[in-house]
Amino acid sequence: MKRLFSIALMSICSYSQAAPSVIPLWPEGVPGAKSIGVEQVTDGRIANVSEPTLTVYGPALNKANGTAVIICPGGGYVRLSADKEGVKYANWLATLGVTSFVLKYRMKEFGHPAPLQDVLRAVRLVRSRAAELGIDPARIGVMGSSAGGHLAASAGTLFEHPLGRTGAALDATSARPDFLMLLYPVITMEGAAAHAGSRESLLGAAPDAALVRLMSLENQVNPATPPTLLVHTQADKAVPVENSILFYQALTRANVPAELYLFAQGGHGVGIRPDLGTTSDWPLRAEEWLRDQKLLIK
Secondary structure (H helix, E strand, O other): OHHHHHHHHHHHHHOOOOOOEEEEOOOOOOOOOOOOOOOEEEOOEEEOOOOOEEEEEOOOOOOOOOOEEEEEOOOOOOEEOOHHHHHHHHHHHHHOOOEEEEEEOOOOOOOOOHHHHHHHHHHHHHHHOHHHHOOOOOOEEEEEEOHHHHHHHHHHHOOOOHHHOOOOHHHHOOOOOOEEEEEOOOOOOOOOOOOHHHHHHHHOOOOOHHHHHHOOHHHOOOOOOOOEEEEEEOOOOOOOOHHHHHHHHHHHHOOOOEEEEEEOOOOOOOOOOOOOHHHHHHHHHHHHHHHHOOOOOO
16 A cells, blocks of 8 residues: 555656646636735735636546646645645646636635635536536535645535625526535634634624624534535644544534545644655545546546
């Protein structure tokens, strides 16, 4: 198994393609736009986002299968781990024939519901341009890590919420993802399992109880929530494993197909790396799940 992962990792790291293209998310103007200063990019991390975009990473040559994944990097709604939890995942998905879109979304400077508007706009935009982008409009997933996992799960549970609409014509396009992939996600905003930093950055220092409940996404799962893959570790002390368990339990109650992989090793933000025992094999488990969902068939 270690050899299989090493081969896969070398393939991901050595994968090269043409420079990715960037699609503005709100060409007509960002809703609630305001001046927050210059965007900051440091060591593959992005902060102070005011102009959301999608960066497109195409599938490996001759492997395109029509599946698309919108990737939401984590960072506590303070910054985006755009390289580790964006580009590297996109390069891995490319080897599987998947077209990826790394989402650069608004964060604490705007607060809720700006990130929700951005991720739902991303789904609508990709679906509306499916033919042009060479993807199947019924095979568009959202993947996220940490706070990006919270945003991805928001897309999968709040895709019809009025706060996710801005009055644009594109609101008529469905924003429901067809599947979710959640890696060590923030899910709840309530109780001991909540990640306090993400909650404050998204909802403010003293959010209303109703808003906290709304954005505790285990409360928002229903039968329309898409099939979901969850990956987490016992060793995660920043975002406790209970977050994934709560979401999985809610999916089970709603009869939504879901798989949950809980590993022992690896603290928060494991990403794709070869030194964590069986945890390092999560991309292989994810590939198996994608195949089982018929998402890697041309």
